[in-house]
Amino acid sequence: MHGTRQTLTQFNCFSATALLSVKHVHALKLYASVLLNRRMSNTRNRSRQASALARLHASVHPSPRPTYGPKRIDNSHIRRASFLTRFLDHYFPRAVRIDVAWYTPTIGRKLTQDLDFFIEATALEEKHLLPALYELREKMWAVDAYPCYGLWWFVLPGISGLTGWWEEVVQTRAQKGEVVLDMGCGIGQEIRRVAAINGVKPSQLYALDVTREIWNLGLSFFGDAGSPPAEFIHADARSHLFGNSLRHKPERLYQLSGKVDVILMAMFLDLFHFPDQKEVLNTAVALSKIGTQVIGYSRGATTTNAKEGYWDESGTRSMVHDDISMLVLWWDIGKHTNTVWKIETRTVDIEELGWDRQDVSWMGGPPAMGMCFLATRER
Known part of the structure; x- marks a missing residue:
């Protein structure tokens, strides 16, 4: 990249062979080291290693900017991710980015317009409804980053x-x-x-x-x-x-x-x-x-x-x-x-x-x- 000569190195990991650039070799050695030592670690160390691996995965392969609607649907099958990316995304999923204009962290006053419906439909008290809605919205956003989810329009x-x-x-x-x-x-x-x-x-x-x-x-x-x-x-x-x-x-x-x-x-x-x-x-x-x-x-x-x-x-x-x-x-x-x-x-x-x-x-x-x-x- 930018004129730098790319060298391809064969790297055996997870019972598969992947061809990777020199830029990623050191990162992948750390991936392998962490995974090979997991069985010998106690519960606390395994938790720390998983967290470190997740952070490393995110730094080497950051989450893409979210898209929504037809563009996301139509392109979902065109470019299949590599085996390594799919493996790591499965076990150490990357958080969907929220640094976009159609994501608002807080619900504000939107729920007040239809509060009674949600209380009745969920059988939740108001004090329990809000935390449940925040949890729901994050799950929805992780699946599809639509403005109606990110901006809380779905509660209107x-x-x-x-x-x-x-x-x-x-x-x-x-x-x-x-x-x-x-x-x-x-x-x-x-x-x-x-x-x-x-x-x-x-x-x-x-x-x-x-x-x-x-x-x-x-x-x-x-x-x-x-x-x-x-x-x-x-x-x-x-x-x-x-x-x-x-x-x-x-x-x-x-x-x-x-x-x-x-x-x-x-x-x-x-x-x-x-x-x-x-x-x-x-x-x-x-x-x-x-x-x-x-x-x-x-x-x-x-x-x-x-x-x-x-x-x-x-x-x-x-x-x-x-x-x-x-x-x-x-x-x-x-x-x-x-x-x-x-x-x-x-x-x-x-x-x-x-x-x-x-x-x-x-x-x-x-x-x-x-x-x-x-x-x-x-x-």
Whole structure:
């Protein structure tokens, strides 16, 4: 590196042979020394050595800057880590970095807006709820470093805070026994709010996410693994098709084609750029039937300020909609799928969603607003 001649040395360790640069030979000798002496050490020494090895691993091979969304999902299988890196990451995992703009150490006042729901849903007293939430958030962050986790947005009222739409669409239709699906469900707080509505049964509720581990964290946190609030479907929401078939998706999702009445999209659509947003909505169309309603919210912009951009801080490319571009998106989907949708939008101050200005200042682009939308299929 930087003009220095690289010498490759064969190094036998962990019953495998790895070719490594001179720069890392001394570090690896220390790895081997520590591992070979572990059996001869007492409990205290083993603990110290493990800690030293973990620190050494982190210094030689530091944690990468976290990414989230499509970039993380799409690139996860492209570059496979070396055997040595995978071995050490398994036994001495590196902490996910938190020195990013979309991570806030403390919860602040966010929980106050929906405290009663979490107390009731977890059966925890407030004094025990906060420590449990901090522990949950760190586990979530270690799996996927999304802004909604790092900035504590997952404890906000979410779609239940969309006054009028929540009562008229979600609550009313769920009480009638209609099918509700939460797309991009995360730990499942949104679908649990639906499950808490009087008369609603788990058999009519579905939760979809690309990361099963996050859903499992929700089961553990809410303590309902034995009786989940909804059926979980492990799948990518993007269709990768410009049609109305889900036959290439998991069988359970395909079986729901044309059977879902209400689709929830909380803090989800703006994770994607315009082409991927179309793929997500293609999936929604395939699940829908005449009368289906899609309700959601995400970051937005005032009229004429819609923008698709690349946010340098996170390495994520996404589309931020205003009311006009949101109509265009659904019109485009309708054209490709031969469906017709009635679109209602609300552009609100982000404070109405429970966000703080500093939560979104790192994103760049147009001044941040909240974009709430309700799409009703008419044909």
